[in-house]
Amino acid sequence: MILDRAEIIGLLTTTDESEIRVLRTRAETTCLKVFGSDVHLRGIIEFSNYCRQDCLYCGLRRSNIGQPRYRMGLSEIVDAAEKAASLGFKTIVLQSGEDLYYSVSDIARLIETIKSRLDVAVTLSLGQRDKAAYRSWAAAGADRYLLRHETSNPVLYAYLHPGHSLDERIDHLHMLREAGFQIGAGNMVGLPGQTVDDIAGDLLLMKQLEVDMAGIGPFVPNPCTPLANSNGGTLDLVLREMAILRVLMPDVMIPATTALDTLDLHGRELALRWGANVMMPNVTPTKYRRMYTLYPGKTSVDEDPKQSADCMRLRVRSCGRSIATGYGHSPRYLRNKQLPGAQTWEAKQ
Numbered sequence: 161m162i163l164d165r166a167e168i169i170g171l172l173t174t175t176d177e178s179e180i181r182v183l184r185t186r187a188e189t190t191c192l193k194v195f196g197s198d199v200h201l202r203g204i205i206e207f208s209n210y211c212r213q214d215c216l217y218c219g220l221r222r223s224n225i226g227q228p229r230y231r232m233g234l235s236e237i238v239d240a241a242e243k244a245a246s247l248g249f250k251t252i253v254l255q256s257g258e259d260l261y262y263s264v265s266d267i268a269r270l271i272e273t274i275k276s277r278l279d280v281a282v283t284l285s286l287g288q289r290d291k292a293a294y295r296s297w298a299a300a301g302a303d304r305y306l307l308r309h310e311t312s313n314p315v316l317y318a319y320l321h322p323g324h325s326l327d328e329r330i331d332h333l334h335m336l337r338e339a340g341f342q343i344g345a346g347n348m349v350g351l352p353g354q355t356v357d358d359i360a361g362d363l364l365l366m367k368q369l370e371v372d373m374a375g376i377g378p379f380v381p382n383p384c385t386p387l388a389n390s391n392g393g394t395l396d397l398v399l400r401e402m403a404i405l406r407v408l409m410p411d412v413m414i415p416a417t418t419a420l421d422t423l424d425l426h427g428r429e430l431a432l433r434w435g436a437n438v439m440m441p442n443v444t445p446t447k448y449r450r451m452y453t454l455y456p457g458k459t460s461v462d463e464d465p466k467q468s469a470d471c472m473r474l475r476v477r478s479c480g481r482s483i484a485t486g487y488g489h490s491p492r493y494l495r496n497k498q499l500p501g502a503q504t505w506e507a508k509q
């Protein structure tokens with residue numbers, strides 16, 4: 161469905177309960193029509209919390225010198241991936257701060273090892289690197305790359321990310337797509353100074369980029385950052401943005417983001433009812449979890465990978481939804497793959 165900016169702003173701001181109900185129902189129905197009741201599970205391994213960036217909102221920012229840091233060894237990461245695969249995950253997400261300790265070829269070898277030993281798709285979430293790195297990791301077999309655009313307001317983007325610009329971020333999303341990845345963008349809701357017009361811009365940008373995946377979550381102020389005293393995002397606005405995205409882009413993959421659980425005990429279940437179709441249980445070894453503090457109030461920090469997986473399966477089923485058994489590639493990607501020569505993916509084969 162096509163919605164223009166004014167209609168999107170109308171849906172983000174309306175106080176008419178029946179209009180909000182129609183939006184939610186429409187998002188849920190669209191999701192069920194495209195994906196059935198299946199929810200895709202992705203096991204996420206947060207393998208390093210070192211970061212060269214200094215994003216104002218994030219607890220991993222390099223200026224947060226009180227933050228204890230850790231790095232998992234490459235074989236330890238492979239062990240965690242094996243554990244995740246044995247728990248039934250068909251996608252492993254490798255996430256870290258922007259940590260140059262791991263060379264481009266270290267990561268390529270890691271991907272090759274995981275892909276050769278395990279029957280899984282691999283998603284990377286490693287921040288901005290260069291075109292050569294993206295190409296090398298795609299060639300090594302990684303399938304997807306998450307790089308949220310964070311906010312579509314260029315002034316706010318530049319304020320939150322010292323030394324960087326929104327244009328540069330968008331260039332990286334293009335580079336990732338050209339390298340052959342399914343790409344994930346996404347934004348935080350409730351950033352200081354952000355308006356509903358900006359959120360409409362986030363939605364229109366994701367539509368324009370034809371992203372495969374979209375992570376939308378609340379901004380949760382972190383006391384160890386310069387934004388400690390800001391207000392965070394609300395559950396209502398995050399859910400509305402997700403629902404509008406589902407209506408705008410019926411076959412995009414939308415995770416029920418982890419940060420939602422800091423606002424409501426059942427935040428992620430709610431997201432499934434507002435258009436989400438992906439959950440990302442944490443499969444990081446327990447001893448590291450407390451140190452991966454993007455924001456405060458992170459849940460599941462005392463669980464082990466099996467407990468997190470079991471808990472997420474229960475939560476999905478509690479919503480009357482089922483667990484998908486396939487890799488969960490994006491429908492947009494699968495469609496394009498079949499067009500001869502339409503994608504650089506073809507060249508990669």
Ligand code: 5AD
Pocket residue numbers: 217218219308310347348377378379380381382419454455
């Ligand atoms: N609140 C909510 N989300 C955050 N992220 C980082 N810091 C915060 C915060 N304080 C999100 C960013 C990043 C993702 C990995 O985590 O959107 O892309």
